Amino acid sequence: MVRSALPPESLLPSLRGAVAAIDPGLPLFDVRTMDDVVRASLARERFLLALFALFAALAIVLAAIGVYGVTADATAVRRREIAVRMALGARVRDVVRLTIGRELAAVAVASPRARSEPSGSATR
Numbered sequence: 001m002v003r004s005a006l007p008p009e010s011l012l013p014s015l016r017g018a019v020a021a022i023d024p025g026l027p028l029f030d031v032r033t034m035d036d037v038v039r040a041s042l043a044r045e046r047f048l049l050a051l052f053a054l055f056a057a058l059a060i061v062l063a064a065i066g067v068y069g070v071t072a073d074a075t076a077v078r079r080r081e082i083a084v085r086m087a088l089g090a091r092v093r094d095v096v097r098l099t100i101g102r103e104l105a106a107v108a109v110a111s112p113r114a115r116s117e118p119s120g121s122a123t124r
Contacts, residue, residue, distance in 0.1 A: 008033045071103045
């Protein structure tokens, strides 16, 4: 290991000369900078982290698609109810709030946090 402020490319010929002066039969191979050594040692971890991030993003996308599908289906099933509410003067904002509120409640009930709570702690 050699520490220097000079660029690594300019040190290689002088290092080869210094090693050859000590022992001409001693080979000098695989000369790399410390940055290269650290980068190579962390390559596997960086790859695994990128792969993990990719799968996490895919999981979020699939979950969003699933929530959208359930919400769309529940809204389609309640189409007549929504039409009656609108005909009786309900505002669009109120109908959207009702629909989204029910779906968020369903998602909250299905979340792992809600399942881990004791059964007596639910308020509804």
